[in-house]
Amino acid sequence: MTRELTDAAFLADFAELSAIGATAAGGVHREAATAADGHAREWLRAWFVEHGLHPRVDAVGNMYGCVEVAAGAPYVLLGSHLDSQPTSGRFDGAYGVLAGAYAAATVAAEVADRPGAARHNVAAVNWFNEEGSRFSPSLMGSAVYVGKTTADAVLDTVGKDGVSVRDALSRIGFQGDDVAPPANSYAEIHIEQGRTLEDEGLDIGVVTSNWAAYKYVVTVHGEQSHTGATHMRYRRDALVGASQVVLAVRAVADEFGLDTVLGSVGRFTVEPNSPVVVPARVRLAADLRALDGETVEAAHLSFLNKIADITGAGEVTVEIESAALRPSTRYQDSGIALAGTVADDLGLRWRAMPTMAGHDSVNLKELVPTVMLFIPSIDGVSHNEREFSTDAQMLAGLHTLTETARRMVTGALETAHVS
């Protein structure tokens, strides 16, 4: 016997889920495969069971709640991720997982009463380590699912705390051995994490493509010495060089004018990091992003020139350990059209738009037709405990995802290609 799937139940369940790993300021701190993430996963597994979804956990901790409504057919997957950044918001990822679970349970219950209506099976999904804050890179679980990396490579990855993915997942009891359900198609709903929908008074964003991104790992090499006894002309201060790199990234972003290029350094680790020691090394993670590939390549070249200037000044050596391009690619037109029709049919105000941030759907769209939906983020605040969307915004999104899933399960995306 499944439990009710009402709007009120959704909001109550979202509040319950948000309490797991909650911070005093209204956010969550639930990094991948930590104890808090484990509790959220246990909560979701119980939810799956109570609502008639059959839990599966694959080798890299991706969780599926499966319902077989079309024997032997591949699955419409609906989901997002439960892990969070440190001291982050409660909506990012978790909203999409719960909405996916509600949509899956709702559609499964409907088609169960109408033999032959379902052309595909349906499953909710919680992808492992979308955020990449504890284990780098991000989008890990979905990358294994689509074959961009291997389960072994992911399991061997060691996090910032020195623990491997294998050990971290084992400790929380989520390194599974279930076979992942094969996909027919995928839909994900997420907060926008920007201000476009709010500024334009819209309910829904239908994502057309992802921004291109260069992600860098950079090490600045200097030489350790005494801050109190080493004259300035003898110094090779890695922190001075790394500070120049941070400002170079900012300068690249500024060169391209308003809202064109994003540039940031998020992780920045100083060695040996003692008050009276001139730093020997700084390791940092930088990114440069733009809507189109041409612009991001121009930003990349500008960054390389600036790095060469910093090394050329002679105090430090800046080593680019890796520079990985995530290209801008489109979501399938069939999915964009479907989601737009659904929003129209529901009387919602929507627009097509790119996603600036990465999402698991960026991986999934390489494998199967994929629909990506946004709801508004108040003030565009994200990766911050003040992240917020209203109940009405969440429910409008839930209804859009559910109706989209309903049509996908009954065959609306039959232009599907397979990998």
Next chain:
Amino acid sequence: MTRELTDAAFLADFAELSAIGATAAGGVHREAATAADGHAREWLRAWFVEHGLHPRVDAVGNMYGCVEVAAGAPYVLLGSHLDSQPTSGRFDGAYGVLAGAYAAATVAAEVADRPGAARHNVAAVNWFNEEGSRFSPSLMGSAVYVGKTTADAVLDTVGKDGVSVRDALSRIGFQGDDVAPPANSYAEIHIEQGRTLEDEGLDIGVVTSNWAAYKYVVTVHGEQSHTGATHMRYRRDALVGASQVVLAVRAVADEFGLDTVLGSVGRFTVEPNSPVVVPARVRLAADLRALDGETVEAAHLSFLNKIADITGAGEVTVEIESAALRPSTRYQDSGIALAGTVADDLGLRWRAMPTMAGHDSVNLKELVPTVMLFIPSIDGVSHNEREFSTDAQMLAGLHTLTETARRMVTGALETAHVS
């Protein structure tokens, strides 16, 4: 029965001590009250016992090796510190502790055979946490000894790993309850950590004063957001602001011309420090140093102006949590004259000079007449595994310290004042 106190024994003992907490590159990693520091302390305590020095450990882990040769009299203290910076050199501090122990044992054995010769008792000393890398601030044990802070304040201090001094000392068995021996005077020998002695072909430096230093704890406040979804104009990036602070410190040092002001940021900690999160906060430790108080005050004002400009630009707020001045003060003339005479008598080339770096003797000279000696540091390299002084340089220093101690114990510094 005490063991031999020859030059060869000193060098062999220094090699043994250097093996404790040794790094592959020839340095040591022996931060205060870590297991490695504990092993070095056990080694020193055994050395004290084998050589007739009676071990005492006070409440904040200062270790003394005492010999009573003048019943009831205060002590000539001879020492330095065994703790090191992370991945640092094997000479900094440890050389001075071992030289102090040799000098104390040598002089004690001599005067024991000549009743009435000693006007003071003698003790070797290993001060707790000179470096300040694990527990801030530096010069902790000697600060308690001279009454600049309290044992309770030090014991309650929590280190960068979340462990208190009390717990850390207890774990290694060095939170003692012995009474510290009262001081008549103090002598310390240390590597120069600069290039002056080497450049001028000298054997010994006799320290006349310490450089003035401003030490700052600064927090840069921004706002956490998503590196991939937040347009640049909405960002308040604490790492960009903190990078500007690092370059401001460098600019202040450069303003004053060659070898006049030192400026550095050594500790720099980013929160939340995730690759895809715009940093919310950076906490950093900065210092500005100059020989004289007037110059360091001018540098301080220049720094404050630059900080105000960074906050004034509007993206971040720079908060100076603390700004502590260590003034430049002189070592007592009587001690400078004594050490110079000893060096002349030994036929060594020496000069008077200030110390740029802080030392425990900077604290002790506020309490009792204090002699501070330097030996050359090859290339001036310090707080680095490549730190090096030759055997001949170490032995010339040992002989100078021993002869200075011999004269101090027999009454050469009778201009002594007490606190």
